[in-house]
Amino acid sequence: MTPLRIALTTLAALSISGASAKEEWKTETLRGETGLTISIPVAAVNKVDAKDSDNLMFFSVGAGLNGDLVCMAHRTVYPKGVTRAAFAAALATERREAFCQHDSKTVSGVNIGGSESFERNGSQGAICTASFTDSAAKSPGQVQSQLIIAAPGKAYFLTCIVEDEDQDMAEFGWSSFWAEKVRHMQDSFRVPE
Numbered sequence: 001m002t003p004l005r006i007a008l009t010t011l012a013a014l015s016i017s018g019a020s021a022k023e024e025w026k027t028e029t030l031r032g033e034t035g036l037t038i039s040i041p042v043a044a045v046n047k048v049d050a051k052d053s054d055n056l057m058f059f060s061v062g063a064g065l066n067g068d069l070v071c072m073a074h075r076t077v078y079p080k081g082v083t084r085a086a087f088a089a090a091l092a093t094e095r096r097e098a099f100c101q102h103d104s105k106t107v108s109g110v111n112i113g114g115s116e117s118f119e120r121n122g123s124q125g126a127i128c129t130a131s132f133t134d135s136a137a138k139s140p141g142q143v144q145s146q147l148i149i150a151a152p153g154k155a156y157f158l159t160c161i162v163e164d165e166d167q168d169m170a171e172f173g174w175s176s177f178w179a180e181k182v183r184h185m186q187d188s189f190r191v192p193e
Contacts, residue, residue, distance in 0.1 A: 025184070030056040030073065038073065038158070039188035041181070054154075066173035067164035068139065071185065075154040088124035088150035092117045096126035099146045106136035109167055113143070121193050125149040127186060131171050139163035141170035143178075147186045156191045 024042040031053065040046070044059040057073040078087050090096065100112045115128040129145040147158040160182045164170040 035192040037190045066177040067162050071160040073158045075156045091124045091126040097128050100128040100130035107132050107134050109133045123149050123151045133167045141166040143170045143174040145182050151191045158189050
């Protein structure tokens with residue numbers, strides 16, 4: 001990254017972060033289901049696919065030189081032959097980092113930035129974050145943070161992706177602006193018990 005780009009990005013981050021100190025959040029009840037909630041930025045509009053009841057949330061917001069953030073949530077039945085207990089047990093170990101991997105031939109430079117396991121309301125969960133370059137994407141620089149919860153009946157996923165012109169810029173936008181906001185959403189995501 002050139003010194004000019006660093007200076008411009010830092011200036012933008014400082015001006016936006018001053019505004020973000022006042023940022024407001026709203027709590028959304030996804031699909032109108034009791035116990036299925038998340039706190040998202042007031043400016044975000046949930047453009048969920050109404051036809052698919054397991055598609056829970058989709059929104060995209062931008063922050064100038066800090067790139068764009070796309071977040072989506074969905075739920076799915078456990079893979080055939082895999083019990084909830086087995087899925088949860090994998091989330092409790094470093095095997096959770098499988099959710100950071102990408103098999104696409106257009107993805108390169110995968111850098112796993114960290115992962116952790118947690119328990120929430122009696123369900124095992126995990127978060128895995130990675131950066132990479134996807135040459136097939138409009139904005140090839142990506143940082144993806146995936147939250148997974150092994151809830152009764154189904155697994156819930158909250159995926160947030162920062163997109164920018166290259167991997168370095170996406171990582172900078174993530175670390176200087178988006179990471180704290182994504183963590184707020186991840187910490188607020190509640191699924192039925």
